[in-house]
Amino acid sequence: MILIAGATGYVGRYLSVAMKEQGKEVLALGRNPKVEEFFKKEGVPFQRFDLLNDADYDALPKEGIDAIVNLAVCLPEHEVPMERFFDVNTRGNYKLLEFARKNGIRRFIMASTHKVYYDIYAPVITEDMLPSFIGPHSPYIISKLTAEHFMQYYSKDFGMDAIVLRFTGVHGYGALMGYLRKDGSYTRTASEWFIEKAYHGDPIEVWGDMSIRRDHVYIKDVVGALCAAIAAPEGTKGVYNVASGVAHNQYEDAVAIAKAFATERGISTVTLCPEKPGLTRGYCYSIEKIRRDMGWVPKYADLDVLYADYRKEWEAKRFHNYFYIRPEDKPLSFD
DSSP, X not given: OEEEETTTSHHHHHHHHHHHHTTOOEEEEESXXXXXXXXXXXXXXXXXXXXXXXXXXXXXXXXXXXXXXXXOXXXXXXXXXXXXXXXXXXXXXXXXXXXXXXXXXXXXXXXXXXXXXXXXXXXXXXXXXXXXXXXXXXXXXXHHHHHHHHHHHHHHHHOOEEEEEEEOOEESTTOOOSEEOTTSOXXXXXXXXXXXXXXXXXXXXXXXXXXXXXXXXXXXXXXXXXXXXXXXXXXXXXXXXXXXXXXXXXXXXXXXXXXXXXXXXXXOOEEEETTSOOOOOOBOBOOHHHHHHHOOOOSOOSHHHHHHHHHHHHHHTTTOOOSOOOXXXXXXXXX
């Protein structure tokens, strides 16, 4: 059996369904009651679970567990008190690790973040580069790095196969990519605006310097990486980047989105506006380590392939978002 903590979240729902479709025994764990009906419809066993509630651990199965995947997270894209990052991302992960140790569960996979590299400027960023970060997301990054150190501790001292997957920005239907405030107001990202413009056939403007390129990864490739980590050879442990290994600029994104989301209104024109403010930094990640150790390679690194599948998922609405967003702020890609 695979226990998936944080299964009610974006990545967790995709992973739970994928594991079930592969014939794996899985138990989805999470706090969001709105998502229970989703798991019931998909035929995925679900159990209410809060990482910080000791009684919830008592109710978990203790035998026959092959791996734990921890996707529970408090994100910096949400308006939350700073201490919440450490409650969920650090203390919650520690409590789950301790549950695994006490019950002889050797494989533990934790989702971490590429934001640990936010103050590193290199053509290709590898896992052996020491974390360096800057900016308002720093408390979140520190909470994740502390959790990573706990993973190393449990790996070295207790012999666990503790695997950290550092996800770059995850794209796909249902992703919360902008900034969500407590009142439901939401600041959209450029790609969310591109999708809306493309669907309506409106012109798309791309702002800023197109020499700045970013490496993003599609949700189904993230699921593939998690499945590879679950199935990796005994003794696999450590930190791994999960990305596409290819960086694109926003013009390339916009052109691919314009084609994928076009309707009978026609394909949107895409115009460069270098005089307007845009992205200030880019990044690209090496995925050679996960390719070597787990045999994982992304299938959606090509933008045309990625956004064509994104549109299919958007039309199917299977993995829609459960966050409350004010109607006037809700992106078309969330419908």
